[in-house]
Amino acid sequence: MIDLQSREGAGGAPALELRGATLRFDRRTLWNGLDLEVKPGEFIAVLGANGSGKTSLLRVILGRQKLSAGEVRVGGEPVTAGNPRIGYVPQQKLADEGTPLRARDLVGLGIDGRTWGFLPSRAKRAKVDRLLADVGATAYADVPVATLSGGEQQRLRIGQALASDPDLLLADEPLASLDLANQRAVSELIDRHRRQRGFGVLFVTHDVNPVLGMVDRVLYLAGGRFKVGTPDEVLRSEVLSDLYGSPVDVLRARGRIIVVGTPDGGHAPHDEHHDAGHQEVCDHDPEAETQAVAL
Amino acid sequence: MHLTDLWNQIFDFTDYGQLLVLLRNSVIAGAVLGLLGGLIGVFVMSRDMAFAVHGISELSFAGASAGLLLGVGVVQGSIIGSLVAALLIGVLGSRARDRNSVTAVLMPFGLGLGILCLALYPGRSANKFGLLTGQIVAIDDPQIGWLIAIAVVVLIGLAIVWRPLTFASIDADVAAARGVPVRALSIVFMLLLGLTVAVSVQIVGALLVLSILVTPAAAALKLSSSPLVVPLLSVAFGVTSMVGGILLALGGSVPISPYVTTISFAIYVVCRIIAGARRRRGVSGRRMPVAAVPREEVAA
Numbered sequence: 001m002i003d004l005q006s007r008e009g010a011g012g013a014p015a016l017e018l019r020g021a022t023l024r025f026d027r028r029t030l031w032n033g034l035d036l037e038v039k040p041g042e043f044i045a046v047l048g049a050n051g052s053g054k055t056s057l058l059r060v061i062l063g064r065q066k067l068s069a070g071e072v073r074v075g076g077e078p079v080t081a082g083n084p085r086i087g088y089v090p091q092q093k094l095a096d097e098g099t100p101l102r103a104r105d106l107v108g109l110g111i112d113g114r115t116w117g118f119l120p121s122r123a124k125r126a127k128v129d130r131l132l133a134d135v136g137a138t139a140y141a142d143v144p145v146a147t148l149s150g151g152e153q154q155r156l157r158i159g160q161a162l163a164s165d166p167d168l169l170l171a172d173e174p175l176a177s178l179d180l181a182n183q184r185a186v187s188e189l190i191d192r193h194r195r196q197r198g199f200g201v202l203f204v205t206h207d208v209n210p211v212l213g214m215v216d217r218v219l220y221l222a223g224g225r226f227k228v229g230t231p232d233e234v235l236r237s238e239v240l241s242d243l244y245g246s247p248v249d250v251l252r253a254r255g256r257i258i259v260v261g262t263p264d265g266g267h268a269p270h271d272e273h274h275d276a277g278h279q280e281v282c283d284h285d286p287e288a289e290t291q292a293v294a295l
Numbered sequence: 296m297h298l299t300d301l302w303n304q305i306f307d308f309t310d311y312g313q314l315l316v317l318l319r320n321s322v323i324a325g326a327v328l329g330l331l332g333g334l335i336g337v338f339v340m341s342r343d344m345a346f347a348v349h350g351i352s353e354l355s356f357a358g359a360s361a362g363l364l365l366g367v368g369v370v371q372g373s374i375i376g377s378l379v380a381a382l383l384i385g386v387l388g389s390r391a392r393d394r395n396s397v398t399a400v401l402m403p404f405g406l407g408l409g410i411l412c413l414a415l416y417p418g419r420s421a422n423k424f425g426l427l428t429g430q431i432v433a434i435d436d437p438q439i440g441w442l443i444a445i446a447v448v449v450l451i452g453l454a455i456v457w458r459p460l461t462f463a464s465i466d467a468d469v470a471a472a473r474g475v476p477v478r479a480l481s482i483v484f485m486l487l488l489g490l491t492v493a494v495s496v497q498i499v500g501a502l503l504v505l506s507i508l509v510t511p512a513a514a515a516l517k518l519s520s521s522p523l524v525v526p527l528l529s530v531a532f533g534v535t536s537m538v539g540g541i542l543l544a545l546g547g548s549v550p551i552s553p554y555v556t557t558i559s560f561a562i563y564v565v566c567r568i569i570a571g572a573r574r575r576r577g578v579s580g581r582r583m584p585v586a587a588v589p590r591e592e593v594a595a
Contacts, residue, residue: 062472082474090468098340098516099465100525102580109462114475118457143580144520160469170472 013076015040015168015200016061020070023056029224030056034070036219036228038168038200043191043214045231046204048221049262054204057221058170061202062086075167082114087161087199089171089190092150092178103148104128104141106156110163127163135159135189151182158189162197169194171203175210183210208235209256222262235259307546314545320439321498321551325541327446328498328507329534331491334453336512336533337526338484341464343391345509347384350398351492354380354405356501358493359426360412369426370441374493380405381489385482409501429500429552442497445490452487456480461522498537499552506556507533510563517566532562 016038023030030053038044046054059065060072063081071078075085087110095101101109108128112121132138135155140148145156154174161169171190175183187203191214194201203211208218208231218234220227222243227234234240235257240248244263251258315322339348355377362372380401388394409426453460462470463477471477488508495504511532515525540555 064471080474082472084474086472088469088472090466095465096343098343098513100337100341100461100516100520100522101465102520102522105520105522106465109458109465109470110473112458113462113470114459114473116455116459118454139582140580141582146520147579157469 014038015075016202017073018070021060021067021072022069023053023060024068031221031226032224034226038202040167040200041194041198042216043194043201043203045208045211045215045218046202046221047208047218050206052221054221055172058172058202058204061170062088084164085167087164087166087169089157089161089169089174091173091176092154095145095153097146099146101145102142103137103145103156104132106145107131107159107163110160131159131163134162150178151185154178154186155189162193166199169199169201171201173204173206175205187211187214212257305547305549306543309546311546318545320436322538322541324439324442324498325537326534327442328494329537330530331446331449331494332507333511333530333533334526335449335488335491336508336529338460338464339488339508340512340516345505347394347398348488348492348508349505350384350402351377351380351489352496352501352504353402355492355496356426357405357409357412359496360409364412364416370438370497373496374490376405377489377493378486381485385485389481425500426496427500427502429498429503429550442494445494449487449490452483456483460484499555503552503556506559507537510559511536514563514566517570532559536562
């Protein structure tokens, strides 16, 4: 199941390599000269204001957006659209009632969803069962996707992404609109599998706190610039003030990080719980947090 | 006495055997349409395109009327109308909101165009009305040839794109990341849908296409979520509605469509009732529901 040997066989290439990567739309530069290397098994959180180009970065890696300059390699090879070495987990969005899929079928699409035709292969069922067990979804394997909770659907999406045994997992706000317990469960699932299977993780999030104890490094994007390093190196008042070019305070309270004073006004409509002045704020009830930890 | 007359007008099974032989082509056409409608309906539902189907059928009606007026042929005209509408809706309305407004703009225009063509057509008016509400007039051999050829094209097309189209319909974002050609598939689907609508307009009429392209799949989705069972049920419902409707309509002097729509509606109602009863009994398909579910919800 764990394919570490073949990964080493590939010459120990980094899961992801960005060299001088630059992305411009018209005159606006999202990021300039971005260098980043994600090693196999490394967990990197991508932080930054909305509109700082976090999702665009994922689109570049997925081969759906061309770089203005620089290069990007996945597993040592240039990006291609539909690269099976990349797993992709998007934001949770509830499937509608008209979805003719059960949990196992959603996971199964990760195995043969891009293959023409309609007959499933024989090996598929056993593989789906294994993936469902890996993400703890066996209990609802045959339940219609539309009736599952957000957290359950995210587990299935992770199972779907793991199906091609990727070298790199891209997650785009996978915790958005999940409650605290499910945020924890989903991020722990990703953390466990990247350790077991040795794939690199690029985890885009507006709130670093749910994954603070898991990430190896963070990539912080702001105002066309970036900073890469461990959370302790990057999430500091002087570093972010320098990045933003204006005073920003990073507060630490009860093991959580709160960034106050980010100057950008842009914020997505989906995260109601922080405003322009509070970038990494997470105003969850600390008691709920303790409860989640107890589980 | 009066009621008996009415009854005999709607249901009349005298000389049934002979009629059946005469209308063999219609029964075949109905079965083929039930099959097509049942299959493509699953995608109409998962892509949320019921309204677009209605829009395409009105333009198909316009095409058929123009075909009648210009002497090109009703089938050919309705195929052209359907395909043009399907492509326009597919290209201009890739997002649901755009799609609805494009459809809403095209639909009355198509209907108006069709009415214009019919008003100018000097021939028999029974044919005219038939395009809107369906007809049981004997389908002749060249016509059935067309219908079957189109059906074969649609079936082969669906068989090839089935799985990637499912992926793209459920989750276009992830499908695109996985290398599924989402945009191209959407156009292919619109073409297949256009062809199916063109066939449907010939038989159930432009106004009632939804009863065969949406109702069976909607009913099937009430009973199952399995990607195998849903299409099978949907086809069974579609064929039952179509063939059943035609067989009941044979003797009466009423158009075929009320029979088809009534059967199809009744199936849907029954499926809803079954789904409701299941929900009340708490059938969810979860294993060990007590152990697995609340653990997450306690903390939430």
